[in-house]
Amino acid sequence: MKAIGILFTVLSLWIGLCPATDSTNSTNSTTQCTTKQEAILVFLQDGSGSIWPQDFNKxxxxxxxxxxxxxxxRNNVQVGCVQFSDVVEVEFTPVTYDDANSITSAIMNMVQLKQGTKTGKALNATIPILQQAAASRPGVPIFLLVTTDGASQDDVREPAENLRNTTNAIVYCIGxxxxxxxxxxxxxxxNKSRVFTVGSFDGLKDIQxxxxxxxxxEVPVQNNSPPAVSKDSTPAVSKDSTPAVSNKGNDNCECPVCKKVPKQKTFFACYDMCGEQNKCPPDQKCCFDGQYNRCFTGKEKVCLGGEVKPANANAKASG
Incomplete structure (x- = not known):
């Protein structure tokens, strides 16, 4: 019997993962999304006890x-996922995974929480996740996609307004x-235009x-071309920011003597061109670590352009 149950679960997941058969809509949506590079998407998934396990899989x-x-x-679309019932479980944040396979695995391995439905509580718990995402990638659109099967047991008006006002997230809701x-x-x-309803979980594939x-x-097309910089110019420095940090291969970075630093997911990413656009916390600087521009406290050592160079190399070169 256990083997039969496992087989049923696997089959239901396989069926749920099959895309909708409307080839025209599928082609259009795929083309639109893949040409628009940057966004942050967080799923807020209802895992309450009123949802059957097979429906939770769908x-x-x-x-x-x-x-x-x-x-x-990391520089395209980042995805996070939060599950809720009368408790909230952060399954993973937008900075946890950088590849689609890991995200798929994490979502499909979610264990249903069951119990009640407190959507307001879940919205409040999601706010800091969205705020952190916004701080790490300023100017990148943030989406929250809420899926629920019933009325909340707590108030949603104030938490929802607070979430939208403090994070500027674009919220979609599916009932x-x-x-x-x-x-x-x-x-x-x-916004009523961002609300969808279906009669059952089988209907999700019909509105996908x-x-x-x-x-x-709603995702703007990103211009990935670097800004033009004349040979005689240096990146601008705002009055309230640390000295500007330019893109890969340049050394205008106020960090200590260079040394390779391992990639860590806890660091915020920052723009290739910092200065006025630098959104690192006030006590941190935006530096290139050999692979990414990241925010550092200034105590770490970083490798610029993949080569070991002293921090004052740029100053000597320009002097």
Whole structure:
């Protein structure tokens, strides 16, 4: 019997992961998303006890299908996931994984929390995650996709307004089944055009392409070309910022003598061109570590352009 149960679960996951058969919509949404490079997407998944295990699997498969429309990466689209019932579980944040396979595995391995439904509590718990994401990638659009099957047992109006106002997140809300409260869904999203309802979890695959097409239309096209800098110019420095830090290969960085620093997910990423755009915390500097521009306290040692060079190399070269 145990083997039969496992086989049923595997089959239900496989079926849920199959994309919708509307080839026209699927092609359009995929094309739109892959050409628009930068976004942060966090799923807020209802894992309450009113959802059958097989339906929870369909909800997870829906989230995976959404992520597969994006180009995943530290400098492209980052994905996080939070599950809630009457408690909240942060499954992973947008900086946890840099590849689609890891995200898929993490979503599909979520263990359903069950118990009650406190959507307001979940929205409040998601705010710091979105704020951290916004601080790490200023100017990058942030999406929150909420999926729930019923009315919340706590207030959602104030938490939803607070979340949107403090994070500037674009909130989409999907209500599943007859118990989903339309008024509540509208309050969470803050915009009726971003609210979708389906009769059952089987219906998620039917709205997948519609949701994706609308989300993609709200992701601005990024210009990945570096800004033009004349040979005689140096990056601008704002009055309140640390000296400007330029992109890969340049050494205008106020960090100690260079030494290779291992990649760590706890560091915030920062723009290739810092100065006025530098959004690192006040006590940190934006430096290139050999692979990424990251925020450092100034006590670490970094490797600029992949080569070991003294921190004052640029000053000597320009002197």
């Amino acid at each position: 909800s997870k498969a829906f989230a995976v299908n959404i992520t597969q429309h994006f180009q995943i990466g 599943v089944g007859t118990e989903a409260n339309q008024t509540e869904l509208n309050l969470i999203a803050g 392409n519609t949701v994706m097409k609308q989300m993609c239309s």
